[in-house]
Amino acid sequence: MSAPDYTACIEAIELLCARVAMSRQPQLPSLANVAELPAGTTLWSSTYARLLLWPVSANQSEVIARAADEGEGWLDALLSQAEDALTAPVDGYLVLALPSAPEPEADDEIRKLELSARICRKHLIWPSPADALAASAGPWARVADITILGLPDAVTASGDAVYWPEMSKAAEVLLRALQKEGALVVAQLDADGPIPLENGA
Structure with a gap:
């Protein structure tokens, strides 16, 4: 052989x-x-x-x-x-x-x-x-x-860089509120109704 x-x-x-x-x-x-x-x-x-x-x-x-x-x-x-x-x-x-x-x-x-x-x-x-x-x-x-290699074709190749995905305006407002007020306060605000967008946006 x-x-x-x-x-x-x-x-x-x-x-x-x-x-x-x-x-x-x-x-x-x-x-x-x-x-x-x-x-x-x-x-x-x-x-x-x-x-x-x-x-x-x-x-x-x-x-x-x-x-x-x-x-x-x-x-x-x-x-x-x-x-x-x-x-x-x-x-x-x-x-x-x-x-x-x-x-x-x-x-x-x-x-x-x-x-x-x-x-x-x-x-x-x-x-x-x-x-x-x-x-x-x-x-x-x-x-x-091979587990790490058997990925489906993608539009772009992967890389080592870390990046944040783009967020909607409402998601950005929610993230800022969580960072500033904490999860408990934001959960209560959310129970009272939608969290208002800043500057009337």
Whole structure:
């Protein structure tokens, strides 16, 4: 069996990461007391999350379980480091890249692994089979199922900037009243009738 095309895998993930404001890290951080990184390991990050692609050498259950443990350990160390630096929680996503599609009898084990919330969310992906490629599927199956990446198309790309939505005049008046008078007073005013707009607006 030929080695999977991790370049195509990285490119497929990269395209989706760009849409959720995650960027690929050119160099992986050095972490103490963690597993050695398999060839093809790639990390994307943002202010709110880290996504780690962790290639798996074989499809056997014990190999997948060991890879999941090693990838979780590495990502856990990274997330701890990031949270210490940012003083804010950072979500983690571990993507285990299998060399080929698993056998159907592995479905329950895969589902159990992906439902596990220990340390981080986990997803398994693999190269698309020939029939899926013939039907115009992407080169790697299930990439769009990765929780943080599987978002619908949007008119504008997401970003790290925080902004306030535009509010109607009535909403602005209500917000100012809440800030000035407090919720109890505003609730009583509201019970007596609509809160008047300022300057007769």
